Amino acid sequence: MDICSVFLSMMFLTACGVFGDEVKSLSVTEGESVTLHTDIVKQTDDKIVWYYGPENTFVARINGMNISTIYSDDERFKDRMKLNDQTGDLTITHITSQHSGLYKLKISRNKKASYKNFNLTVNARLPVPALIRDSSQISSSSSSLKCSVLCSVMNVSHDVSVSWYKGKSLLSSISVSEHSIIRSISLHLECLDDSDVYSCVINNSISTQTQHLNTDVCHKCSDSPNMRRNMWIIILTVIFALLICVIIIIKHKRRVQGFKAAATRDFSRSSEDSTRITREKHC
Structure with a gap:
C-alpha cells in the first residue's frame, strides 16, 4: 500500500475542499447492507479512493x-466492506x-480527478410494539367496554x-420521539370478532413493525358473557317454538281424527236408516 500517496491525497483534499458540493443522501436500518454507487464504469487506469x-x-x-484492492484497517469497517x-x-x-x-x-x-459525496444515515431498528391490556379503563359498572388495549413503544431514538x-x-x-412522555395509544373494544383484524403499527420513513391483536390480550366475542346469554336465549326460543309447533300439529291431527270419526258415525247411521226403510217396504 502506498501510504505516502494516500496521505498526500487526503491532505490535498482537506486543504482544497474539493470533494464536490453535491451530496447524495441515503438512509438504512441497522443490520442491513448499503451500496454507494459511483455511477461509472471503471477504465483500465482509473484510481478510485x-x-x-x-x-x-x-x-x-x-x-x-x-486492479489491486486495498481496505482500511479501521475496526469500524473491518470485514464489512x-x-x-x-x-x-x-x-x-451489517451496518x-x-x-x-x-x-x-x-x-x-487521465490525470484528472472528480469527486462525489454521500451522506449516510443509519437508523436504529424499530422495536416491536408491546400490547398490554389496560384493566384500569374497565369499570365493573360498565357493560359496553369489555376490552381496553394499550400499544406501547420504548427505546426510540428518532x-x-x-x-x-x-x-x-x-x-x-x-407521533413519538425519544423525548415524548406519552408513548402509547389505546384501543377500546367490546370484544374481538374473528372477522376483524386489529393491528398496532410503528413506522418511520424507512421501516415498519407490526403487532396484531389476539385473544391472549382481548377475548373473543363468542366467549363474552353477553354472547353466551344471547346464544342461550336463541336456543331456548327455538326449543319453545318447536314445542308450540308440535302442540299445534298434535291438536290438528286430533281434530282431523275427530272429523273422520264423526263422518264415519254419520255414514253408519245413514246406512242403518236406509236398510230399515227398505225392510219396511218389503213387509
Whole structure:
C-alpha cells in the first residue's frame, strides 16, 4: 500500500475542499447492507479512493491497471466492506450507527480527478410494539367496554408514528420521539370478532413493525358473557317454538281424527236408516 500517496491525497483534499458540493443522501436500518454507487464504469487506469468522516479517514481503494484492492484497517469497517472492481461501488454490510456520516469518493482518470459525496444515515431498528391490556379503563359498572388495549413503544431514538388499524383502515395515530412522555395509544373494544383484524403499527420513513391483536390480550366475542346469554336465549326460543309447533300439529291431527270419526258415525247411521226403510217396504 502506498501510504505516502494516500496521505498526500487526503491532505490535498482537506486543504482544497474539493470533494464536490453535491451530496447524495441515503438512509438504512441497522443490520442491513448499503451500496454507494459511483455511477461509472471503471477504465483500465482509473484510481478510485473512498474516505469517511470529517477527518477523511481512508476506507478503501482500487489502484489502476493491476486492479489491486486495498481496505482500511479501521475496526469500524473491518470485514464489512467490498469494492466492485468494475465500478468502484462501495458496499458496507451489517451496518451499525457508527457507520453514519459523510463518505467521500475520489476518481482519478487521465490525470484528472472528480469527486462525489454521500451522506449516510443509519437508523436504529424499530422495536416491536408491546400490547398490554389496560384493566384500569374497565369499570365493573360498565357493560359496553369489555376490552381496553394499550400499544406501547420504548427505546426510540428518532421520531416514529404509532397507529391502530382495523384491517387497512386507520383508527388512531400519535407521533413519538425519544423525548415524548406519552408513548402509547389505546384501543377500546367490546370484544374481538374473528372477522376483524386489529393491528398496532410503528413506522418511520424507512421501516415498519407490526403487532396484531389476539385473544391472549382481548377475548373473543363468542366467549363474552353477553354472547353466551344471547346464544342461550336463541336456543331456548327455538326449543319453545318447536314445542308450540308440535302442540299445534298434535291438536290438528286430533281434530282431523275427530272429523273422520264423526263422518264415519254419520255414514253408519245413514246406512242403518236406509236398510230399515227398505225392510219396511218389503213387509
